[in-house]
Amino acid sequence: MAQRPRERRTPVDEQPPSLQANVLVIDDDDDSREVLLYQLSLEGYAGRGAATGISGVRAARVTAPDCIVLDLNLPDMHGIQVIEALRAEPALAETPIVVVSGERRVVGERAVAAGASAFHAKPLDFGGLLATLRYFGIQGVPTVS
Numbered sequence: 001m002a003q004r005p006r007e008r009r010t011p012v013d014e015q016p017p018s019l020q021a022n023v024l025v026i027d028d029d030d031d032s033r034e035v036l037l038y039q040l041s042l043e044g045y046a047g048r049g050a051a052t053g054i055s056g057v058r059a060a061r062v063t064a065p066d067c068i069v070l071d072l073n074l075p076d077m078h079g080i081q082v083i084e085a086l087r088a089e090p091a092l093a094e095t096p097i098v099v100v101s102g103e104r105r106v107v108g109e110r111a112v113a114a115g116a117s118a119f120h121a122k123p124l125d126f127g128g129l130l131a132t133l134r135y136f137g138i139q140g141v142p143t144v145s
Contacts, residue, residue: 020046020141023133024065026056026082027100028074036069036100039126044140045133053077057085060092067138069129072101072111080114087115096136100124 023045027033030051037047048063050056053074060068068086072079079099086092096117099108108119118132133139 020044021066021133021138022046022048022063023067023069023138024048024050024056024060024063025069026050026053026059026074026079027069027071028052029071032071036124036126040140043130044142045138051075053079053082053085056082057089060086060095061089064091065095067096067098067133067136069098069100070116072099072103072107080111083111083114083116096133096138098129098132100129 023040025033025036025040025047027036027049028051033049033051037049040047048059048065050059053076056068056070070079070082074082079101083097083099086095086097097115099111099116099119100122101108101111101119102122105119105121108121111119117136120129120132
């Protein structure tokens with residue numbers, strides 16, 4: 001996994017307990033997006049999905065997510081363009097963007113150079129993604145049964 005140095009966010013134990021981390025998943029594959037959102041919900045994350053780059057950028061502007069998980073191959077624009085659009089938004093400039101893609105590692109390195117915070121290759125190791133979210137101080141809030 002490639003990562004660029006970033007300032008860590010406030011640890012969860014220092015955040016008000018009522019706040020649930022909000023993750024935006026931008027992926028055009030409906031099954032991949034929905035499975036990832038479901039897995040995140042089981043770990044105590046709130047999530048929202050978007051199927052295109054344009055809808056993902058719009059959703060990010062509206063919801064101000066704590067983290068964005070982004071696939072690079074989107075139908076309307078390449079993920080690198082999505083990263084550039086998100087980084088151009090002052091309110092989103094420091095939001096961690098985790099690229100999850102089946103594209104070669106070289107492309108992942110390009111994504112990190114463009115402003116992504118981390119890169120994970122597909123097939124996704126969900127435990128590795130959780131570790132990356134925690135690295136950036138973004139943790140789920142366990143649900144009480």
